[in-house]
Amino acid sequence: MNEWIYVGLFFIVGLLIPVGAIGVALILGPKKSNPIKRETYECGIEPVGEGWVQFKAQYYIFALVFLVFDVETVFLFPWAVRLGQLGLFAVVEGIIFILILIAGLVYTWRKGMLEWV
Secondary structure, eight states, X not given: OHHHHHHHHHHHHXXXXXXXXXXXXXXXXXXXXXXXXXSOOBTTBOOOSOSOOOOOHHHHHHHHHHHHHHHHHHHHHHHHHTGGGSOHXXXXXXXXXXXHHHHHHHHHHHTTTXXXX
């Protein structure tokens, strides 16, 4: 039962730190606001037009494909470091994982999702 005390303390501290930071910011932060402070600031240039711009969904798909292959390296790096000490089963699993990722890359490439137009 003593192990759960550490979990509870970790949870309490994890809640108190952000709540405390927000509380300190509310207490010590500036109270007065004026229209100039609420204006959009863009590198010293006066903003022109609307701030909301609709992007093509393809840009989001491009970002998701990037994240998939970025996370791939997180999984493959430890596997590659220990490759000499792994058994045949782990090597075959790694090869299957890489083949699945290659199939996903070929699929997105053929669908034209990697075209930045």
